[in-house]
Amino acid sequence: MTLTAPDLKAFLLATPFFGGLSDGSLDLLISMLAKRRFEAGDTVVAEGEPGRSMFIVKSGRLAVSKRTSAGRVIPLSVLQPGDFFGEMTLIEMQNRSATVVAEAPTVLYELTAKNLYACYKTDIHAYVIVLQNINRELCRRLRRADNRLTSRQAGNDN
Numbered sequence: 001m002t003l004t005a006p007d008l009k010a011f012l013l014a015t016p017f018f019g020g021l022s023d024g025s026l027d028l029l030i031s032m033l034a035k036r037r038f039e040a041g042d043t044v045v046a047e048g049e050p051g052r053s054m055f056i057v058k059s060g061r062l063a064v065s066k067r068t069s070a071g072r073v074i075p076l077s078v079l080q081p082g083d084f085f086g087e088m089t090l091i092e093m094q095n096r097s098a099t100v101v102a103e104a105p106t107v108l109y110e111l112t113a114k115n116l117y118a119c120y121k122t123d124i125h126a127y128v129i130v131l132q133n134i135n136r137e138l139c140r141r142l143r144r145a146d147n148r149l150t151s152r153q154a155g156n157d158n
Contacts (some may be wrong), residue, residue: 005030009023009030011081012026012029012030014082016133016136016137017133017134018056018130018133020129020132020133021129022125024123028123028126029111029119029126029130032111032112032115032116032119033056033110033111033115034109035108035109036055036108036110037105037107038106039106040102040105040106041101041102042102042106043100044102045085046096046099047066047097048096049096050089050096051086051089052093052112052113052114053090053111054089055108055109055111056084057079057082058107058109059106060102060103060104060107061102061106062079062080062101062102062103062106064076064077064085064098065098065099067099078103079100087134088138090111090116091131
């Protein structure tokens, strides 16, 4: 199924990353996105590798994991349409913090740090909204991680 421009806009506006953007700002950011396809089993990003882009999940399913110092793989989460990942590298300019593998055929939209900087130079208002959206999502993830740690510790207390 090929998405039309209005369908793509509606999809992106419904994601946490693009919420609150004006029509013109959304058009600018859409023009900066690269469509990427992955087959089941493909590694999209690997923990420790340099990363200078983030991804919005259009379709498919992806598994996020980290490796312990002993080499054991720990599953962290599953990503589905509307989710985004890789945003940490755009903010902190560090290597990838986790590995993301496609569990099914997947379509992603990629936004590079270079394009996000171009957004900053072209439409500072859109840039600020995008950063606020990223920060909100990072706070949600931190809150969920805090709750998981608390629940795990409470289980150990019994």
